[in-house]
Amino acid sequence: MKIVSACLAGLNTRYNGKSKPNKKVIAMVMKREAVAVCPEQLGGLPTPRPPSEIRGGDGAKVLDKKARVCNCNGKSVTWEFIRGAHETLKIAKECGAKEAIFASKSPSCGCGKIYDGSFSGRLQDGDGVTTALLKRSGISVMTEEQL
16 A cells, blocks of 8 residues: 555645646555545645745754744644645555655655745755655655656
8 A cells, every 4th residue: 555645646735736646656546556645635734725835944853843834825834744744744644655755855755855945946865745745754755747
């Protein structure tokens, strides 16, 4: 069993209210090989919502309280991102998932590269908040680009 970003499974859960469908991910969900999750919704954020990025580091630093997640209006949504990460981890444990396939560059789901917090489209090395928590818990994470 795997967990996957809901937006990759074709659900309209992205910040802009759209999806980012991936045929391989959709097939996994349809075959009941994967469970779709949206950490940002699980954290209590609405859809659509203002885009968010991590300022001052990556998801690991957010978990360590050394960085924050802010939306494009300057509002901190750090708490919601952390809550969503923990809710996602609960779901992963409940379904026995050992792997996750998440949307690239996301402040929640990004793996290896995320936006740098400037809302300029620049990338930095690092993981999103949920990815960082899952990795700390022994769950391997990849992006749809690595499928």
